[in-house]
Amino acid sequence: MAQYRRVSGSVGLITLQNPPVNALSASVRQGIVDSVKRALGDQKVKSVVICGQNGVFCGGADIREFGRQMSGPPLVPMIHDIEAANKPVVAAIEGSALGGGLELALGCHYRISHSKAKLGLPEVTLGLLPAAGGTQRLPRLIGVPAALNLITTGRHVTAAEALQLGILDHVTEHNTVDVAVKFALSVTGESLDGRRISSFSCAPLSDLDSLFEEAMLKARALQYFFFAQRAVGRWSTPSGARWDTSQPRPVRKAAVIGLGTMGRGITVALAQAGLSVVAVETHAKQLMEAKKAVPSMLKRGAVRGGTTIEPDSITYSETVQAVADVDLVIEAVFEDMALKEKVFQQLSIVCKPDTLLCTNTSSLDVDHLASQTRHPELVVGMHFFAPAHVMKLLEVVYGRRSSPAAVATAMQLGKKMGKVSVAVGNCRGFAGNRMLKRYLEQAFFLLEEGATPELVDRALEEFGFPMGVFRMSDLSGLDVGWRVRKADGLADTSLTGTSARVRQGCRYSPLGDLLCEHGRFGQKTGRGWYQYDKPGGRVAKSDPWLHNFLDEYRARHGLVPRCIDQQEVLERCLFVLINEGFQILEEGIAAGPEDIDAIYVFGYGWPRHRGGPMFYADMVGLERVVERLERYHQAHPNVPYLQPSGLLRRLVANGSPPIHKWRNVIKNRNSQL
Numbered sequence: 001m002a003q004y005r006r007v008s009g010s011v012g013l014i015t016l017q018n019p020p021v022n023a024l025s026a027s028v029r030q031g032i033v034d035s036v037k038r039a040l041g042d043q044k045v046k047s048v049v050i051c052g053q054n055g056v057f058c059g060g061a062d063i064r065e066f067g068r069q070m071s072g073p074p075l076v077p078m079i080h081d082i083e084a085a086n087k088p089v090v091a092a093i094e095g096s097a098l099g100g101g102l103e104l105a106l107g108c109h110y111r112i113s114h115s116k117a118k119l120g121l122p123e124v125t126l127g128l129l130p131a132a133g134g135t136q137r138l139p140r141l142i143g144v145p146a147a148l149n150l151i152t153t154g155r156h157v158t159a160a161e162a163l164q165l166g167i168l169d170h171v172t173e174h175n176t177v178d179v180a181v182k183f184a185l186s187v188t189g190e191s192l193d194g195r196r197i198s199s200f201s202c203a204p205l206s207d208l209d210s211l212f213e214e215a216m217l218k219a220r221a222l223q224y225f226f227f228a229q230r231a232v233g234r235w236s237t238p239s240g241a242r243w244d245t246s247q248p249r250p251v252r253k254a255a256v257i258g259l260g261t262m263g264r265g266i267t268v269a270l271a272q273a274g275l276s277v278v279a280v281e282t283h284a285k286q287l288m289e290a291k292k293a294v295p296s297m298l299k300r301g302a303v304r305g306g307t308t309i310e311p312d313s314i315t316y317s318e319t320v321q322a323v324a325d326v327d328l329v330i331e332a333v334f335e336d337m338a339l340k341e342k343v344f345q346q347l348s349i350v351c352k353p354d355t356l357l358c359t360n361t362s363s364l365d366v367d368h369l370a371s372q373t374r375h376p377e378l379v380v381g382m383h384f385f386a387p388a389h390v391m392k393l394l395e396v397v398y399g400r401r402s403s404p405a406a407v408a409t410a411m412q413l414g415k416k417m418g419k420v421s422v423a424v425g426n427c428r429g430f431a432g433n434r435m436l437k438r439y440l441e442q443a444f445f446l447l448e449e450g451a452t453p454e455l456v457d458r459a460l461e462e463f464g465f466p467m468g469v470f471r472m473s474d475l476s477g478l479d480v481g482w483r484v485r486k487a488d489g490l491a492d493t494s495l496t497g498t499s500a501r502v503r504q505g506c507r508y509s510p511l512g513d514l515l516c517e518h519g520r521f522g523q524k525t526g527r528g529w530y531q532y533d534k535p536g537g538r539v540a541k542s543d544p545w546l547h548n549f550l551d552e553y554r555a556r557h558g559l560v561p562r563c564i565d566q567q568e569v570l571e572r573c574l575f576v577l578i579n580e581g582f583q584i585l586e587e588g589i590a591a592g593p594e595d596i597d598a599i600y601v602f603g604y605g606w607p608r609h610r611g612g613p614m615f616y617a618d619m620v621g622l623e624r625v626v627e628r629l630e631r632y633h634q635a636h637p638n639v640p641y642l643q644p645s646g647l648l649r650r651l652v653a654n655g656s657p658p659i660h661k662w663r664n665v666i667k668n669r670n671s672q673l
């Protein structure tokens, strides 16, 4: 239904009435048609306002009518008649203007909105197109690129963004209908020639084809990724263990050893999954802090997710003896092999003989830890990503001796915790961090060659990462990698001359080590690749000190800075990461490209609409990836990882099959081993 009345003497006010969101049902459409006719026929009425009752403009087509026989006046001519009216029509938007609701507003001559309203064309999420003029009027109003983005993503925009895009004429904090009525009075009698959107011409674009091509690619990437997420659940290992033949064990009670940042997050995630948890921390002060932090993290999570958590589902202890009766333990102590060895030896004595022992190491050798226990077949890695109770990714790392049941149990527990669990083999850094290492190295090399953190980050952020590599490194802390490099004997800044930039015959950049020596650990110290207003500050600002430091560093090493463009940043950083991904597939560390793509999208911020690194390689074209890698390897022969991997070359030799056929090429290779 629609209510019609005359207000302020000469304004015809049409109010859509169809609770709860004033959807455009047959009777609403009929009401609009009748009211518009009345308003246009009434000589006293000089202008019209259309609004919705109860603070909602219109939620679009009435979904309850989908699949039924069409009745009542059709939308398209109804909206067209509004646009063709010879009296100004103003849409007063409160709450939402979605789908057909926005299309109705686009038929009006003016759009005024409350600041809290949301607008959008969400049809794509229902498998539809905005067919009541949305695909025609929106590009004419705001240009093809912005319209294409709204139509293909279905995202809702705030009134502020809609104003900026040019969808709205005015945004108000006050009573929207009152403002619209006043506005309608003020435009009475004005010419409507420039207000009918369907008469606008679309701004010509020279690269229209590539714009559409890009939108198609995004759609393909999203479709691929939908299936990739599901494929990772059907895991397999090179030894023949599989998701459909391996029986997971029930896990009711779990323990976490070590209540630092990771341990606390894991404790929360386990409790949220409905398990009872024994949380162990041997340092009294750290234990006390965790006892305060964990319940408040749980409370915040419960508020967000609308769930309730049994407060007594977690028991705290200062001794490892407390884990004697649990089904599964996740060790999350400091990343130090000697310490972890000790913990695993202890666990092996204290726990029931069939308890699964998991390590949350991010790179240490799972096989070595397994060798410290009486039942190495019950040891697997569960590599969480910080913050562990929020991040979706879990790498389940199987060792040489891990039993299929152990892998299946960890995979199932991950799923129960709401994670996307990906099974990967045991190697330094597993899949995600191993690839990341190459990406980081290239970013450092680019700085040596003349780039700035700002330039590298901008290229990566424009590609779609939420944060570039240097901003990310500042957030996660530069000291973490420094500690690992020191343990590996790499971070030696006493070396001078050419040997300062070479390790084990390969190019090495000590830039990260040097920054750490200056106490620049990133956000936590208020200085890193950028500067922050205080330790713990979040807003990265360009730092002249850093630029000076880079100049001096280059001068000291005789490096002549050159101009580096965004394309080189992307190719150097991303192709080397992709190349390592192919190496990982070749070695059987990951079973298929979907596993790597899921790891990168869920764990490392790879933009989902680019499908993941392996899908991206397929999109770019494997031949091109090989050709660029070869070129960069020629220019940097002391960076062996720029050499295209054997699998990548073999795929190209096999005619670059599409990504869903790569497993066949990998399988053929493995069966020849």
Ligand SMILES: C[C@H](O)[C@H](C)C(=O)SCCNC(=O)CCNC(=O)[C@H](O)C(C)(C)COP(=O)([O-])OP(=O)([O-])OC[C@H]1O[C@@H](n2cnc3c(N)ncnc32)[C@H](O)[C@@H]1OP(=O)([O-])[O-]
Pocket (backbone or CB within 6 Å): 020, 021, 023, 059, 060, 061, 062, 063, 064, 075, 096, 098, 099, 100, 101, 103, 122, 123, 126, 128, 129, 130, 131, 132, 134
């Ligand atoms: C021609 C044109 O080209 C094409 C063909 C189209 O237009 S296709 C249609 C496009 N429109 C949409 O996709 C909008 C979908 N709706 C929403 O995004 C949201 O609902 C909302 C508007 C942002 C409000 O969110 P909310 O969080 O405040 O409340 P809610 O709990 O979600 O919803 C509150 C109640 O409203 C009901 N509802 C919402 N939208 C509806 C709709 N379009 N039709 C019928 N009922 C609807 C919903 O089922 C729920 O009912 P109940 O459960 O209480 O009985």
